[in-house]
Amino acid sequence: MGPGPADNGATTLQRSSSSDLGRSLIVPNSTAGTGDASASSGLLPAILGVAHLLVALGIVFATDKFLKQAFVAASIKFPSALFGMFCVFSVLVVLDTFVPALAKAFMDFFAPATLFIQRWLPLFYVPTLVVLPLAVRDVPAASGLKIFAITFGGWFATLAVAGYTVLAVRKLVKTELITDAEPMSKQSPFSTLEIWAWAAIFVASFGVAYFNPTALGTTARTCLPFLLAANVLGYMVGSGLPSGVKKVLHPIICCALSADLAAVAYGYLSGSGLDAVLGDYLTKAPSNPGAGDVLMGFLGSVIISFAFSMFKQRKLVKRHAAEIFTSIAIASTFSLYSTAVIGRLIGLEPSLTISILPRCITVALALSIVSFFEGVNSTLTAAVVVLTGLIGANFVQAAMDKLGLNDPIARGIGTASSAHGLGTAALSAKEPEALPFCAIAYGLTGIFGSLICSVPAVRQSLVFIAG
Secondary structure: OOOOOHHHOEEEOOOOOOOHHHHHOEEEHHHHOOOOHHHHOOHHHHHHHHHHHHHHHHHHHHHHHHHHHHHHHOOOOOOHHHHHHHHHHHHHHHHHHHOHHHHHHHHHHHHHHHHHHHHHHHHHHOHHHHOHHHHOOOOOHHHHHHHHHHHHHHHHHHHHHHHHHHHHHHHHHOOOOOOOOOOOOOOOOOOHHHHHHHHHHHHHHHHHHHHOOOOOOOHHHHHHHHHHHHHHHHHHHHHOOOHHHHOOOOHHHHHHHHHHHHHHHHHHHHOOOHHHHHHHHOOOOOOOOOHHHHHHOOHHHHHHHHHHHHHHOHHHHHHOHHHHHHHHHHHHHHHHHHHHHHHHHOOOOHHHHHHOOOOOOOHHHHHHHHOOOOOOOHHHHHHHHHHHHHHHHHHHHHHHHHHOOOOHHHHHHHHHHHHHHHHHHHHHOOOOOOHHHHHHHHHHHHHHHHHHHOOHHHHHHHHHHHO
């Protein structure tokens, strides 16, 4: 989400080498636009920018937690964050209809929070991959091969269904493609100083945990800083790798591997073992959180932030509503039911089949979807979602060329509907005209999947088909 023009009272801080926050902060001109250039980029605007970010992000985070507690208290199974996203989007639409200036001010106020979430988004998906060694021990090798076959074949089939549906609908409606969509922001690379700062945090906190495993009260809290730093460092280093290397060693994989390596090292040196360290990484206990719990705590905020990106692309959604909603509805439904059918046909265990149903949906919403079902392996869910994204990131453009999907709308929606955010990121550099449709479909695919899976009859039919 980019900043507004200069005459509407906001200016973007240039990134300083001392902090990554500067890339995603917007501060009022009343504080940043007066005086000479050195004053405008000095300490006070930076402090105000950080305060702005903390307040905006804090409101989104607190809203998510409040809604989650309210839904639990009311025994409502519908994803609370998705309800929050609909509320925010509705407020924005109403304000834009009656007081457009207020809607813009609302967007500008939460811009730092949405930019922060966009910049660190992969980190929030990683925890379940870090603890994957604990989750897959009970999965037989034969079942693992079946899951991979469903994942790869299902990705290709969903891509084809989404793409050809778009082409069919476009032939019917004949809506001309517009090219004046809202620009998509591009994240700046991490600085060397940022990497060294996190490396220092890692070394210092690792040393504290080694010499005093309960320095912060519990082993989970004591291990939290160095395991979190390991995740961040892995993501930073992975993001800076050459594009050819990223196809094999994606930043998300680097992020997970770095935390696993840190856990192996600490488990060996401390004598506690890998299993104990990974257990401390993701405790799933609010009173004793680990690094993974902190990161996954932002998943609800990620879902709520979809409201801002959807609102930003509202004109594009309105103009191409027929293509977008028809293809997403058909592709999402196809993905869920085809996974259940194929799992049944090849003899995959029903619990594993249900666990991988939302394979084409972004992790934040995929985990919400499998929470509707009983006896699922949510760690496996996240792993399959990431695997689907990695497959799409590497092969989606070649596959669409072979399928004859040359229309930008078909390419954008097909990519996001089959490979969510990772596929979108891979397409963004080479096909900017398809990117807005990727961004729209990326969120709407998960939203539609969550909505239909919240219907008891749909869940029961999926369980019945899976066996």
